Amino acid sequence: MPRKTALFERTADLMTSVAWKEWAGYAAPCNFDAHSEREYFAIRHSAGLLDLSPLAKYMVTGADAARYLARIWTRDITRLKPGRVAYGCMCDGDGKLLDDGTVACLDPETFRVTSSEAWLGWFERHSRGYQVEIEDCTDRLAALALQGPLSREILQVVTEVDLDAMRFFGVAAGSIAGVNGWISRTGYTGDLGYEIWIACEDALTVYDALLVAGKPHYLEPIGLDALDVARIEAGFVMQGVDYISAQHCLIEARKSTPEDAGLGWTVNLERVGWIGREALVQEQEQGPKWGLVGLELDWAEIEALHEEYGLPPHLSPLACRNAVPVYSEGGATEKPVGQATSSSWSPTLKRYLVLAQVHRKYADLGTRLSVEYTVEFERRTITGTVVERPFFDPERKTFTPKAAPKGASR
Amino acid sequence: MTVIVIGGGHNGLVAAASLARQGHGVTLLEGRGSFGGVAAGLLHDTDSFSPNIAKALDLASHGLEFTDPAPVFVPSREGPGLLLHRDPVQAAEELGTDAEAYTNWCAFLKRVLPFAASQLDSVAPDISTTGPLLPLMRRGLAFRRMGKTDIHECLRIGPACVDDTLSEHFQSPLLRAALSARALHGTWMGPRSPSSTATLLLGEAQSGQEVVGGASSLVTALVAACENSGVELRPSCRVSRIQVSQGRAKGVTIEGGESLLADRVLSCIGPRRTLLELVESEHLPIREAGQMANLRLRGTLARVSLQLAEPIDYACRPGLRPKRCLVAEHPLDLERAFDHVKHRRMPTQLPLDIHQTEEEASILIRCATIELQGGWSDERRQELGELTLAALEPYVPNIRGIARVTRILTPADIAEEFDLEGGHEMHGELSLDQLGPMRPSMTLSRHATPIDGLYLGSAGIHPGGAISGRPGWQAAQVVGSR
Ligand SMILES: Cc1cc2nc3c(=O)[nH]c(=O)nc-3n(C[C@H](O)[C@H](O)[C@H](O)COP(=O)(O)OP(=O)(O)OC[C@H]3O[C@@H](n4cnc5c(N)ncnc54)[C@H](O)[C@@H]3O)c2cc1C
Numbered sequence: 001m002p003r004k005t006a007l008f009e010r011t012a013d014l015m016t017s018v019a020w021k022e023w024a025g026y027a028a029p030c031n032f033d034a035h036s037e038r039e040y041f042a043i044r045h046s047a048g049l050l051d052l053s054p055l056a057k058y059m060v061t062g063a064d065a066a067r068y069l070a071r072i073w074t075r076d077i078t079r080l081k082p083g084r085v086a087y088g089c090m091c092d093g094d095g096k097l098l099d100d101g102t103v104a105c106l107d108p109e110t111f112r113v114t115s116s117e118a119w120l121g122w123f124e125r126h127s128r129g130y131q132v133e134i135e136d137c138t139d140r141l142a143a144l145a146l147q148g149p150l151s152r153e154i155l156q157v158v159t160e161v162d163l164d165a166m167r168f169f170g171v172a173a174g175s176i177a178g179v180n181g182w183i184s185r186t187g188y189t190g191d192l193g194y195e196i197w198i199a200c201e202d203a204l205t206v207y208d209a210l211l212v213a214g215k216p217h218y219l220e221p222i223g224l225d226a227l228d229v230a231r232i233e234a235g236f237v238m239q240g241v242d243y244i245s246a247q248h249c250l251i252e253a254r255k256s257t258p259e260d261a262g263l264g265w266t267v268n269l270e271r272v273g274w275i276g277r278e279a280l281v282q283e284q285e286q287g288p289k290w291g292l293v294g295l296e297l298d299w300a301e302i303e304a305l306h307e308e309y310g311l312p313p314h315l316s317p318l319a320c321r322n323a324v325p326v327y328s329e330g331g332a333t334e335k336p337v338g339q340a341t342s343s344s345w346s347p348t349l350k351r352y353l354v355l356a357q358v359h360r361k362y363a364d365l366g367t368r369l370s371v372e373y374t375v376e377f378e379r380r381t382i383t384g385t386v387v388e389r390p391f392f393d394p395e396r397k398t399f400t401p402k403a404a405p406k407g408a409s410r
Numbered sequence: 411m412t413v414i415v416i417g418g419g420h421n422g423l424v425a426a427a428s429l430a431r432q433g434h435g436v437t438l439l440e441g442r443g444s445f446g447g448v449a450a451g452l453l454h455d456t457d458s459f460s461p462n463i464a465k466a467l468d469l470a471s472h473g474l475e476f477t478d479p480a481p482v483f484v485p486s487r488e489g490p491g492l493l494l495h496r497d498p499v500q501a502a503e504e505l506g507t508d509a510e511a512y513t514n515w516c517a518f519l520k521r522v523l524p525f526a527a528s529q530l531d532s533v534a535p536d537i538s539t540t541g542p543l544l545p546l547m548r549r550g551l552a553f554r555r556m557g558k559t560d561i562h563e564c565l566r567i568g569p570a571c572v573d574d575t576l577s578e579h580f581q582s583p584l585l586r587a588a589l590s591a592r593a594l595h596g597t598w599m600g601p602r603s604p605s606s607t608a609t610l611l612l613g614e615a616q617s618g619q620e621v622v623g624g625a626s627s628l629v630t631a632l633v634a635a636c637e638n639s640g641v642e643l644r645p646s647c648r649v650s651r652i653q654v655s656q657g658r659a660k661g662v663t664i665e666g667g668e669s670l671l672a673d674r675v676l677s678c679i680g681p682r683r684t685l686l687e688l689v690e691s692e693h694l695p696i697r698e699a700g701q702m703a704n705l706r707l708r709g710t711l712a713r714v715s716l717q718l719a720e721p722i723d724y725a726c727r728p729g730l731r732p733k734r735c736l737v738a739e740h741p742l743d744l745e746r747a748f749d750h751v752k753h754r755r756m757p758t759q760l761p762l763d764i765h766q767t768e769e770e771a772s773i774l775i776r777c778a779t780i781e782l783q784g785g786w787s788d789e790r791r792q793e794l795g796e797l798t799l800a801a802l803e804p805y806v807p808n809i810r811g812i813a814r815v816t817r818i819l820t821p822a823d824i825a826e827e828f829d830l831e832g833g834h835e836m837h838g839e840l841s842l843d844q845l846g847p848m849r850p851s852m853t854l855s856r857h858a859t860p861i862d863g864l865y866l867g868s869a870g871i872h873p874g875g876a877i878s879g880r881p882g883w884q885a886a887q888v889v890g891s892r
Pocket residue numbers: 416417418419420421422439440441442445446447448449452453454455456457458647648649650678679711712713774824828829830834835836867868869870875876877878
């Protein structure tokens with residue numbers, strides 16, 4: 001049975017629907033209304049507030065904390081400065097993806113790690129020889145995501161932390177609505193946004209204060225459905241959806257390397273000593289097999305296809321997570337060349353977006369592919385073209401009003 | 411090529427001498443003040459030392475001689491005890507009704523052991539999926555040559571417990587106790603533990619003639635062989651780090667900070683300590699790190715030394731005064747002793763493995779667990795000495811009059827004094843999953859490691875424990891051939 005987060009009583013109260021789903025063992029709202037559209041538009045036009053508490057969170061402390069994290073994470077954490085956050089992933093010894101998440105450097109010997117699922121056993125198993133302590137703080141630390149173009153203005157009302165000066169992927173300690181916590185400029189929406197880290201007992205205070213501060217700005221509490229559409233627009237992969245953690249794979253073919261899942265940029269093969277590197281160096285020599293691509297489905301074809309059945313095109317407000325085969329252009333009778341793992345209509349871009357893992361040779365920009373599409377229980381295909389990812393990438397995501405001049409460290 | 415050998419136990423000495431004779435520049439680093447490791451101070455039996463290696467290193471020219479092993483006496487409270495000769499003809503008279511069975515058993519061993527011995531004399535087979543098939547087929551063929559009946563028998567008894575196996579053949583509990591005691595060396599088993607027959611066969615496959623003068627003569631000869639072939643011998647140099655850069659071993663750092671570089675590093679100390687303590691975690695793939703973290707090496711050995719006014723004379727056989735003696739009248743005595751190990755308790759009734767000279771006796775206790783609940787303390791150490799005398803008293807009533815306890819080494823003391831991880835004399839328990847191509851693990855048993863230029867060659871590597879010299883010898887051949 002899913003457990004309640006520290007905010008359950010409030011989110012349950014705000015919900016007019018009864019739309020919960022299980023997220024890492026906790027009950028999490030899918031949407032607060034019958035429909036997630038209002039929440040989605042809040043993310044893109046004002047701001048949305050999400051209870052992020054189920055996220056797995058760890059405190060890694062000690063003299064060797066950075067060196068240790070640099071071993072189990074693909075990023076070189078020894079170079080992460082206090083006040084900065086790094087997104088990266090974690091591989092097994094064969095270089096296959098286990099999970100992805102963030103590492104925040106709170107001080108040179110204190111780091112907070114987040115991941116999609118629980119990894120305490122893995123973390124401890126590989127901590128031999130390092131002076132570190134690893135604490136699973138998922139249950140004691142609540143987390144909120146405040147995301148959207150007005151999130152800075154809203155959050156600034158309740159905190160003294162100078163948000164105008166906080167850079168993308170920065171993190172700072174401070175008082176938020178009178179309680180001590182941390183703010184990081186991170187998120188899963190590809191928009192301007194913040195994540196707030198506070199003790200569970202303070203979570204309601206902060207949540208309520210933000211709702212009050214956000215009221216004049218049309219802040220909305222949001223659930224996972226709206227977030228899912230936003231993250232696809234941002235082109236973010238999701239563990240368990242766009243790639244499967246090697247830990248859960250029964251067959252080799254299901255595992256992905258970081259490169260396969262579009263996370264190759266978090267990997268530096270020159271750097272030695274991290275778990276999975278040797279295997280990935282070998283794979284690099286043979287050339288990676290897969291690539292993650294963003295596809296845009298041809299809308300005119302979708303309309304025409306529905307027309308054949310005398311139907312208007314149907315657009316779900318929900319993202320679709322059912323993987324479907326992707327074929328080479330017009331090659332629906334042959335073996336698939338990949339699979340589309342997430343897809344969604346983008347209400348902001350007015351385009352039909354797909355994240356897909358395809359054979360390397362079909363991953364170039366502009367390549368035309370055929371994506372399975374079902375109408376009236378018949379499997380047909382729609383042309384999808386490889387386009388730039390992120391699909392949606394507003395300037396505000398990274399813009400910092402009081403940015404320190406380049407080169408100055410903050 | 412220059413090679414650093416870490417650890418001057420008998421395997422390190424064998425490896426260093428062999429590499430130097432191959433023409434390489436060898437430096438042998440030993441943490442203690444003298445060479446020989448465990449073999450130097452504690453050994454009773456030297457009959458596992460490989461005669462082939464003795465020959466290859468020309469140890470005879472350094473005074474090494476072999477002789478037939480002394481018989482083992484098993485005293486009894488009710489009868490005359492048993493003086494067990496290895497040779498069935500010599501043993502027949504003592505064995506009575508078991509004589510024929512013993513002759514048959516020895517004949518069986520003689521037929522099947524050459525195959526096992528040949529496995530011990532070669533590098534472990536590569537049984538990973540990518541390994542070549544031909545060598546495996548050759549081994550398979552050699553195995554088949556044993557013939558159907560013996561193959562079936564080996565397959566049947568190997569996984570069985572040694573007590574069952576021996577009970578099928580022999581009546582005398584003294585005989586069964588004596589034979590099964592040997593099967594338990596280096597294991598974490600009792601005679602009723604499954605697969606203890608396999609370790610019996612392993613032990614028998616290694617045993618041959620004994621070194622005249624015991625382990626200290628062997629160590630003296632090995633040190634001389636090293637000196638003679640130009641090995642730079644450096645005692646009191648404890649290695650604290652193996653330097654690795656870009657996945658390759660470059661040399662070592664010695665306690666105190668001195669750094670030594672070489673083309674190859676061969677570690678003749680335990681594989682776990684080598685890989686988990688001397689190598690920085692970043693350089694070791696997690697597969698091997700996991701394997702080593704899971705390696706079992708729980709020491710169960712303690713030793714009590716006695717100063718004797720006169721040699722120990724057993725009441726059941728006055729005047730015999732045997733050099734070697736095993737105090738255990740029944741395999742169950744050994745099993746009960748192991749129960750204490752299993753439950754991390756102080757044993758109550760100690761089986762004893764005794765080796766005596768005119769003035770001294772060395773008594774090995776193989777059921778004192780290093781994991782003792784509450785830990786080892788001065789009182790526990792004294793208690794062990796007292797228990798030893800108490801265990802001897804029924805057989806040697808005047809023991810307290812003629813013997814004075816001079817030294818007691820608990821497993822914890824042995825671990826510390828001989829720099830032995832877990833106090834385990836073989837750097838890894840002997841058990842089916844830690845033997846052959848799995849000793850110390852599937853990917854490390856062929857001496858090479860995932861770190862280029864770093865090799866393993868102690869008792870913790872195939873073919874394993876006892877004072878055989880084989881792991882060190884084979885490692886030296888592998889290092890030399892790369
Ligand atoms: C009490 C006892 C009785 C035994 N009885 C018998 C017997 O009767 N018959 C038999 O065949 N076998 C017996 N054994 C087992 C046998 O002695 C061992 O299996 C064998 O000697 C191991 O040899 P080795 O060279 O591999 O390791 P070791 O003898 O352990 O040698 C390792 C050497 O490395 C040194 N070293 C450790 N760490 C470092 C470091 N960091 N830097 C430098 N040097 C280091 C140690 O000081 C030691 O000299 C007995 C063992 C014990 C403990």
